[in-house]
Amino acid sequence: MIGMDTRGLQEIRETPAPTSIAAAILAVRALRKKIARKLIAGTIAATVLVPLLLVLAPEEAQALPAFARQTGQNCVSCHAGGQFPELTPYGRMFKMTGYTIGERALPLSVMAVVSSSRVRDTTKSDNPPADFAKNRAVTFSSASLFIAGKVTENIGLFSQITYDNYAEQAVAPDGVGAGKFKGHTNADNIDLRYADRFIDSNRDLIFGVSANNNPSVSDPWNTAAAWMQYVPVPSPSSSQFVDGNAPYPGYGSGGNVAGLSAYAYLNKMLYAELGGYKTANRGLSIMSAGINNAGTTKLKGTNPYWRLALTHEWGPHNIMLGTSGMIADVYDNPEDTSDPTSTHRFNDKGLDAQYQYLLDPHTVTAQVAYMTSKHRYPDSVANQPVNFVDALGNPLANTNTSDTTNTLRAKLTYVYQAKYGGSLGYFNRTGNTNTLNQTSGFDPATGLITSDPTGSLGAAELSTRVGGNLSGNPATRGFTYEAFWTPMQYVRVGLQYTTYSKFNGASSNYDGLGRDAKDNNTLFFYVWGAY
Amino acid sequence: MKRASLTLALALVAIGAGCSSLERSRSLANPSTPAKTLASQVCSNCHGLDGNSISPNFPKLAEQQQEYIVAQLNQFRNHRREDPPGFIYMWGISRSLTDDQIKGLAAYFAEQKSVSPGSGNPKLIEEGKQIFDSGLPAQNVPPCSTCHGDHGQGNGQFPRVANQHADYAVKQLTVFQQTEQRPDGVAMKVVTHSLSRQNMEAVAAYLQDIPPK
Structure with a gap:
């Protein structure tokens, strides 16, 4: 039982800032397309698979996904309260020792999600049929194939290939209706590792090396950027405001990059990891398989990632206090890396902590993660004029040369008997204002609010209203509530509600066209299954 | 490119295989894995290296009667012990253990020194x-x-x-x-x-x- 589709959403959250207002608008659309891409793949499979699993699957420890077959153990051995992907202390040891505990077994698992979401207000939109094409619809959101398991005594693999049933939304033929969605498959999380453990009465040292495609996917704690998000998440394009699309701490490089990290865990007390990430091309292209050249993050050189954590276990309690960071130089245009100065510099530093109380039948987890991200723009993006004007018709300030964004996530979860669970999550992103972030504003010609001041966009397949940003500020804040039921260990049914008190820098009228933050409140229902 | 990825993967496997040590194996299906190795590399994750588990979810095994541990591991292995900790954790762990490994594990934990987890009311x-x-x-x-x-x-x-x-x-x-x-x-x-x-x-x-x- 494994992690879910984290790569795509992280990529979406961390898409580099666009180079111009027009580019920004296009980027928003591209983002939506990515979101859509992520969401489509799961519905059919889940519709078919989940009932089949419910009826056919015998409830015993062996009948489980790849790692459970390998150890012969129940999911709750490694996943706290059975809620993937959060790990128990034993699950963390399983991961840190390279997925090598147990015996080699069929290294294949599948996972699928059927979901439905409902946004509070679907009228305040330039193009509701397109913006909310799948609102209230039951969708097969996504499906993943996992190749995972022990390879040798010291090498193990966790890899995920994800099909997103809603990967892309085409422009409607009439330019205003709902375009068709198209599915897409690509490499998701990959973590191939070598590990060894030297343990005796004097010391316990785990040492390992991980070849992976997402900074922190190698991390054993679930406050790491790659793992903290609520799962499952529907494809963002089919449901734009579910929790998975709300702010999370994340690294500027995003996922589908190629990295190598070395880690050590000493005396179950100190964890340290140091890694470097490069573009996933040429011989490393497997890390971004299925993603085209334009969609592949292009990094300049090797980009450092680090992680330190202190841990302690007492009775049924365990705690982790950690810090992490990454410096990434990301080319502005993935298709043109000829100019070494055309890079965005992301400097991300995070603090995180996790507390678990695990004593059958109770599982309590408290998590908090905070990340401050400094983003320095290349000259072609920094200090540029924008096409909007202020309400009086005066030019707006040029774009910033750099931005700082702070993201806080906190989550409290309780699970009873590894069957009935609930959680409360809080997110708060703050940051400085930048006219670059503005995706709607006053048109210099008409003085009216528009998202297309140059008139270059033509018919919009998605309105910029629901994703619009009039203030230029990224502040977004809200809560997520979830209740879930795990009738058997590889099936979960959940109901999630995400509320927004601030969105794109404002509580009300954040787009200048009348949409309020609370209009984005979203109810999300899902059925998840794995085998 | 694909060839390079394949080469890298094969090289890692070869290195891993070459560096493998039975003394530090976590393989539960190899009859050659010494019981002491299993105790330290696998059992210790929950029961503690010296059999004094930290979490009350897992029983302390230090100084446990050897005969009793052998009996319990056999009962886990043949699914005669069906209480939740048994089937959740131990059925899988014990499924491929040999009789000799079971005896060795029992001897290992019987030799450890038991420590009180603390006092109560x-x-x-x-x-x-x-x-x-x-x-x-x-x-x-x-x-x-x-x-x-x-x-x-x-x-x-x-x-x-x-x-x-x-x-x-x-x-x-x-x-x-x-x-x-x-x-x-x-x-x-x-x-x-x-x-x-x-x-x-x-x-x-x-x-x-x-x-x-």
């Missing part, structure tokens, strides 16, 4: 001591010490209960009393028949920090 402990030493004659509950020893040290097939996590002890007493999940512990079904929850908690609190011999 003094009033409860006193009540538990009374039950442990003298039983509850009015309820036909015999003294625990009769089989488990004056200090809970156990004796052959009768397990050591001294220093066991109180939470684990209560849960197992409940399993004996209310289920058929441990058929080989049928004697305990009779013994626990009349115990109240309060009685169980009292005995468990006493056992957790029972004075050593």
